[in-house]
Amino acid sequence: MxxxxxxxxxxxxxxxxxxxxxxxxxxxxxxxxxxxxxxxxxxxxxxxxxxxxxxxxxxxxxxxxxxxxxxxxxxxxxxxxxxxxxxxxxxxxxxxxxxxxxxxxxxxxxxxxxxxxxxxxxxxxxxxxxxxxxxxxxxxxxxxxxxxxxxxxxxxxxxxxxxxxxxxxxxxxxxxxxxxxxxxxxxxxxxxxxxxxxxxxxxxxxxxxxxxxxxxxxxxxxxxxxxxxxxxxxxxxxxxxxxxxxxxxxxxxxxxxxxxxxxxxxxxxxxxxxxxxxxxxxxxxxxxxxxxxxxxxxxxxxxxxxxxxxxxxxxxxxxxxxxxxxxxxxxxxxxxxxxxxxxxxxxxxxxxxxxxxxxxxxxxxxxxxxxxxxxxxxxxxxxxxxxxxxxxxxxxxxxxxxxxxxxxxxxxxxxxxxxxxxxxxxxxxxxxQAPAPHPAEPATRALPVLPLVVTGRTAEGLRDQAARLSARVEHGPELDLLDVAWTQAAARTVFGHRAVVLAGDREELLTRLERSAVHGVAGETGHRVLVFPGQGTQWVGMGAGLLETSPVFAARLRECA
The missing domain is CATH 3.40.47.10 (Thiolase/Chalcone synthase)
Structure with a gap:
C-alpha cells in the first residue's frame, strides 16, 4: 500500500x-x-x-x-x-x-x-x-x-x-x-x-x-x-x-x-x-x-x-x-x-x-x-x-x-x-495520539425529533440510566444528539424495562428525560414488528416526507417494493 x-x-x-x-x-x-x-x-x-x-x-x-x-x-x-x-x-x-x-x-x-x-x-x-x-x-x-x-x-x-x-x-x-x-x-x-x-x-x-x-x-x-x-x-x-x-x-x-x-x-x-x-x-x-x-x-x-x-x-x-x-x-x-x-x-x-x-x-x-x-x-x-x-x-x-x-x-x-x-x-x-479519522459523510437528520431509548433491568435501573444520560448530555456540549440516539439504540444492551424520549434539541431532551419519558416493560419472548394492513387511518402521501428525509427508510421501502 x-x-x-x-x-x-x-x-x-x-x-x-x-x-x-x-x-x-x-x-x-x-x-x-x-x-x-x-x-x-x-x-x-x-x-x-x-x-x-x-x-x-x-x-x-x-x-x-x-x-x-x-x-x-x-x-x-x-x-x-x-x-x-x-x-x-x-x-x-x-x-x-x-x-x-x-x-x-x-x-x-x-x-x-x-x-x-x-x-x-x-x-x-x-x-x-x-x-x-x-x-x-x-x-x-x-x-x-x-x-x-x-x-x-x-x-x-x-x-x-x-x-x-x-x-x-x-x-x-x-x-x-x-x-x-x-x-x-x-x-x-x-x-x-x-x-x-x-x-x-x-x-x-x-x-x-x-x-x-x-x-x-x-x-x-x-x-x-x-x-x-x-x-x-x-x-x-x-x-x-x-x-x-x-x-x-x-x-x-x-x-x-x-x-x-x-x-x-x-x-x-x-x-x-x-x-x-x-x-x-x-x-x-x-x-x-x-x-x-x-x-x-x-x-x-x-x-x-x-x-x-x-x-x-x-x-x-x-x-x-x-x-x-x-x-x-x-x-x-x-x-x-x-x-x-x-x-x-x-x-x-x-x-x-x-x-x-x-x-x-x-x-x-x-x-x-x-x-x-x-x-x-x-x-x-x-x-x-x-x-x-x-x-x-x-x-x-x-x-x-x-x-x-x-x-x-x-x-x-x-x-x-x-x-x-x-x-x-x-x-x-x-x-x-490516535490517527485523524477519515472525513465522514455528513449525518442526515431524518426527523424533526429523535427517539432516544433507555433501558434497565429494573425500574430503578431505568431511572438511574436516564439520570446518567441526562448528566452526560448536560455536561457534554460537544455531543451530537444523532450520535447519542444511535448509540442508545444500537450499542447498548436492551433490557426489559424501557423508555423512549422524543426530542428535537438538547434542552428538550433534558426536560423530557426528567418529566415525560414514555416507559413500559417489554414482553419476555419474540420480536416485534409493525403491520400496515392498508385500511384505517392511512392518507394520501403518507410517508412521503420520511421517504425524502431518511435514507434508511427510503432504502428499506425500495427493498420491500
Whole structure:
C-alpha cells in the first residue's frame, strides 16, 4: 500500500484503546477522572483508624442479580472480582460493544491484581463455604468476567506486585499482535480491606506518615495507599479504524524485564530500568526524543524516585535538546498508589492527556529532591495545567524536521508510562495520539425529533440510566444528539424495562428525560414488528416526507417494493 496525501500507514503492531472505564476515589468515569486531574484535586483523606488513604466509597454495593449471582454467592466473592465485572461491562459499552454479542468470540481478559485482603479476612474468620473456592481465588478475578460473557480468548490474573496491571496491558497487546485474540479487556483492581496489609507496608517503610505522595520532591517519604480500578478495551488499530471505532489513543509498543540483581530483592536497579526503556522505544519504533510526557511510577520514596529519574534522564532526557526538558508527573499524587492497579491508572491518565492535548499537574511538588538533578537529567515535573508542548522542542525532531515539515505529515502526541514492581519486574509502554479519522459523510437528520431509548433491568435501573444520560448530555456540549440516539439504540444492551424520549434539541431532551419519558416493560419472548394492513387511518402521501428525509427508510421501502 502507498500512503496518500502524505499520511503515514497504520502500523501492523499498533493497538487501539477503544473503551475505558474507571472507579477511583472521586471519579466514577474517565471524564470525572480527567476533571479531577485537570483541577489538581487530591482524593486522599485520613481514615477513622488514623491512616491515610484514597478510599473508594460503597465498594460493598453490588447488583448480584445483574451478573447472575445469588446473594450468598456474591457475599462469598472478593469485591475485587465484583468490581472487575462492573468495569468490564462499562468499558465494553464505552467502546460501543454490546457485551452479549461477544459470547463465543476470541476475546481475552487480563487483570492485574496483587492483593487478597478479602481472602485473608474470610479465612481468618473461618467464613468459608461452597462458593469460597472460586470467590476467593485470585485467578477468578479474570476468569469470572470471561465466564459471565462467554469469552473464549486467554483469561488470566497477572501478579508482578505494583507493576501487575501495566504488565497485563503489555501481555494483552502482545496477544493481539500474535493473533491469540481479536479483542482484549484489561483491568487493574485494588481494594484495601484489611488493616494487616497496611501494617505490612508500613513496617516496610513504604508509607508516607504525612498522607501525601511527594513525587520527585525533597519531602519524599513514601506513598499513600489508594483503592479502585480501571479497565480498558483493546483491539488492533487497523481493525478499529475499519470498524469505525472511536480510538482514544494507540499503544505503539512496550517492554517488560526484571532487575535480576541489585542491592536487594526490593531495591530498584537503574541499569534494568534503562534497559526496559530502550527496548520499549525500539519495539515501538519511536525515538525517545519524540516523547513529550512520561507518567512516572513515581511513588515518592527515597530509594525509588532517584533511580527512576536517573534512568529516564539517561534514555529520554539526553535525547532532547538541552533546556527543553521532558515533562513528568504521577497520578499517585492525586488518587494514591493503587499498587497492583497503579500501572493502568497511569495508562488512563496518559491516554486522556494524549487524547485531550493537555498536561495536568502533578501535586505535592515544591522543591526538587536533592538526589535528583533535574536540570542535568533534562526532566521537569509538570506542576500546572498546560497545553501539550509544542512540536519543535526536541533534539530528535530537529534532526527529522525535513521529513515532518514540508511533507505535511501530522506529528502525533506521544507519551510513555512506567510501572515497577517491588520484586524488580519493570514495565514501560509507549502511547501515541490516535490517527485523524477519515472525513465522514455528513449525518442526515431524518426527523424533526429523535427517539432516544433507555433501558434497565429494573425500574430503578431505568431511572438511574436516564439520570446518567441526562448528566452526560448536560455536561457534554460537544455531543451530537444523532450520535447519542444511535448509540442508545444500537450499542447498548436492551433490557426489559424501557423508555423512549422524543426530542428535537438538547434542552428538550433534558426536560423530557426528567418529566415525560414514555416507559413500559417489554414482553419476555419474540420480536416485534409493525403491520400496515392498508385500511384505517392511512392518507394520501403518507410517508412521503420520511421517504425524502431518511435514507434508511427510503432504502428499506425500495427493498420491500
Amino acid at each position: 502507498t500512503p496518500k496525501n502524505g499520511e503515514k500507514l497504520v502500523g501492523d503492531n499498533d493497538i487501539a484503546v477503544v473503551g475505558m472505564a474507571c472507579r477511583l476515589p472521586g471519579a466514577d468515569t474517565p471524564e470525572e477522572f480527567w476533571n479531577l486531574l485537570r483541577n489538581g484535586e487530591n482524593s486522599v483523606s485520613r481514615q477513622e483508624d488514623g491512616t491515610w488513604r484514597a478510599a473508594l466509597e460503597n465498594h460493598a454495593e453490588f447488583d448480584a442479580e445483574f451478573f447472575g449471582m445469588s446473594p450468598a454467592q456474591a457475599a462469598a466473592t472478593d469485591p475485587q472480582q465484583r468490581l472487575v465485572l462492573e468495569l468490564g461491562w462499562e468499558a465494553l459499552e464505552h467502546a460501543g460493544i454490546v457485551p452479549a454479542r461477544l459470547s463465543g468470540t476470541r476475546t481475552a481478559v487480563y487483570v492485574g491484581v496483587a492483593s487478597d485482603d478479602y481472602a485473608a479476612l474470610a479465612h481468618g474468620a473461618g467464613a468459608t463455604g461452597g462458593y469460597s473456592a472460586a470467590g476467593l481465588h485470585r485467578a477468578m478475578t479474570a476468569n469470572r468476567l470471561s465466564y459471565h460473557l462467554g469469552l473464549r480468548g486467554p483469561s488470566m490474573a497477572v501478579d508482578t506486585a505494583q507493576s501487575s496491571s501495566l504488565v497485563a496491558v503489555h501481555l494483552a497487546c502482545e496477544g493481539l499482535r500474535r493473533g491469540e485474540s481479536d479483542l482484549a479487556v484489561v483491568a487493574g483492581v485494588n481494594l484495601v480491606l484489611s488493616d494487616h496489609s497496611t501494617t505490612t507496608m508500613e513496617l516496610m517503610g513504604a508509607l508516607s506518615p504525612d498522607g501525601r505522595c511527594h513525587t520527585f520532591d525533597a519531602r519524599a517519604n513514601g506513598y499513600v495507599r489508594g483503592e479502585g480500578g480501571v479497565c480498558v478495551v483493546l483491539k488492533p488499530l487497523r481493525r478499529a479504524l475499519a470498524d469505525g471505532d472511536r480510538v482514544h489513543c494507540v499503544v505503539k509498543g512496550g517492554a517488560v524485564n526484571n532487575d535480576g540483581g541489585g542491592p536487594s530483592l526490593t531495591t530498584p536497579h537503574q541499569d534494568a530500568q534503562e534497559a526496559v526503556l530502550r527496548e520499549a522505544y525500539a519495539r515501538a519504533g519511536v525515538r525517545p526524543g519524540d516523547v513529550r510526557y512520561v507518567e512516572l511510577h513515581g511513588t515518592g520514596t527515597r530509594a525509588g524516585d532517584p533511580v527512576e529519574a536517573a534512568a529516564l534522564g539517561a534514555v529520554l532526557g539526553t535525547a532532547r535538546t538541552p533546556g527543553a526538558p521532558l515533562a513528568v508527573g504521577s497520578a499517585k499524587t492525586n488518587v494514591g498508589h493503587l499498587e497492583g492497579a497503579a500501572g493502568i491508572v497511569g495508562l488512563l491518565k496518559a491516554a486522556l492527556a494524549v487524547r485531550e492535548g493537555e498536561l495536568p499537574p502533578s501535586l505535592n511538588y515544591a522543591t526538587p529532591n536533592p538526589d535528583i538533578p533535574l536540570d542535568e537529567l533534562n526532566l521537569a515535573v509538570q506542576t500546572e495545567l498546560r497545553p501539550w508542548p509544542a512540536e519543535e522542542t526536541g533534539k530528535a525532531e530537529a534532526e527529522g524536521k525535513a521529513e515532518a515539515g514540508a511533507g505535511g505529515i501530522r506529528v502525533p502526541r506521544r507519551a510513555g508510562v512506567s510501572s515497577f514492581g517491588m520484586g524488580g519486574t519493570n514495565a514501560h509502554l509507549v502511547l501515541e
